[in-house]
Amino acid sequence: MSVESLRERDTAAIPHPRWRLPVLGDVLGINIRTPLQNSMEIGKTLGPIFERDVLGNRFVFASGADMVAELSDESRFAKHLAPGVASLRELGGDGLFTAYNHEPNWSKAHNLLAPAFTKSAMRSYHRTMLDVAGELTEYWDRRTDGTPVDVSSDMTKLTLETIGRTGFSYSFDSFERSRPHPFVQAMVGALSHSQRTTFVKTSALGRLLTRRADRRNARNLEYLAEVVDEVIRARRGSGDTGPEDLLELMLRAAREDHPDKIDELNIRHQVVTFLVAGHETTSGALSFALYYLSRHPEVLAKARAEVDEVWGQETPEFEQIAKLRYVRRVLDESLRLWPTAPAYGREATVDTTLVGKYPMKVGDWVLVLIPALHRDPVWGDDPEAFDPDNFLPERIRSRPAHVYKPFGTGERACIGRQFAVHEAVLVLGTILRRYDIVGDPDYQLKIAERLTLMPEGFTLQLRCR
C-alpha cells in the first residue's frame, strides 16, 4: 500500500474552516494582524489538528499532546522553516535561527557559539545583567509619581541593552532615549512586514500590492545591516582582541583559521539573529509575567516574599537567581499561556504516520501551535487559569513529556534558553523587591503579533516600597 502524504491525500480527515472559497481559500474572518490568535480560535472548534488554506498555501496546525510528542522524535522529524520564518532569511540569512538543517553554517556556528551558552558563560553575564536591571530601576525611579510606564516598551529597552552588551559589548543607550532606538523600529517593521506579506506575495497581484511596503522594508533591512556593521566595526576598531563575547568567538575563529570559522557575511547574519532573537521574545515574556503579577495579588505577594527572603537587601549573586523558584514558576506559567515565539515548524525526515492516523511523506510539514498545546487537556480542567503551581516539581512529573515547548524542541531548540531565564528571573526579582506595581484595572489584555507576541498598551503605575 502506498503512503499517502498530508500534501497529496484527500484531506477530508483533517478539518478546515467551514467557508472555503475557491482560489482564496479560508480567508473569511481572517485577521492579518493577528493570525496566531485567529488560528487559536479556529482550533477551539476544529480540534488538535486542522488545516488552513490561504491563497493556495496549505498550513496544517497540530497541538495535541500526543502529536507534539511524536513531532519531537528527532529520528522522524526535524525543524522546518515555515514561510513566515523563511521570509526572515532576508534578515538573518543562514544565521542560526533561519538556517536550513542542511546548511553547513548552522553546525559551524552552533559549535562555535555553544560555549557562550554554558552555565559558566551565564555566570560571566550576570554582572552586566544586573547593571542593565539597575539602569531600568534608575529610569523607573524617575517615574514613581503616578505616571504610567509602558511595560513592553521598557522591557524591550532592557532586553536589547542586555543582549547588545553581553553578546557584543555594544550599548544602544536604550535608557537615555525618549523614543525606541531606531534599530527596534526597523526590526519591528521588518518582522511585521514579513508576517503580513508572506502569503499575499505568493500571487502576482499580491506582489504588486506589496511593492510600496517592500521598498520601505528594504530600507529597514539596509538600516539593520548598517547597525550590525557598526557593531562589528566598533569591535575591530578597539584592537585585535575584545572581551570574551559572542562576537569575539566568531572573530577569533576567523583570525585563527578554526575549522568552524564562519565568513564575514555569516558573522553579520549571526549578529542580527542574536540581536533580534535575543531580546524580542524575552521582552514579551517579562511583559506577560508583569501583567499576570499585577492581576494576581496573591501570586505577587508570594513572589515578593520569596525575593525578600532569598535576596534580602543585598545585590544578588549568580547562584541566588535560580533560588527564586516561585518567581521562576511565574515566568514558566506566563510562557505557558503566552509563549512569545508561538509556533514552530516540523517536517518529516522519513515517510511516517502521525499518531497512527495522518500519513506524512518526507518533507511534509506541520506547524506546532504552542499556545494551543499549552491548553491541551493534560493541563487540567481550566487551562486558561494562571496558576504558577502548574510548575511545582510533582505536577511537572505527573504530566507527560513534550507538553511544554516555549523554547522549541530538539537540536534546533532555543540556544538562548538559560540566558533568557536567568535574565528574566533576575529582572522580575529586581522589580518586585523595589516597587509596588499597580496595573490599570480597566486594561483588557490585547496581544500584538509580529511573529512574536507582546501585550499591547499594558501600563503599570509604580511606587517605591
Ligand code: HEM
Ligand atoms: C523567553 C525568551 C525566548 C523564547 C520564548 C525563545 C523561543 C525560541 C524558540 C521556540 C526557538 C525554536 C524555533 C524553531 O524551532 O523554529 C528558538 C530558537 C532560537 N533562539 Fe530563542 N527564545 C528566547 C530567548 C532567546 C535568547 C535570549 C536568545 C539569544 C541570546 C535566543 C536565540 C535563539 C537562537 C539563536 C535560536 C535558533 C537556534 C538554532 O536553530 O540553532 N533566544 N527560540
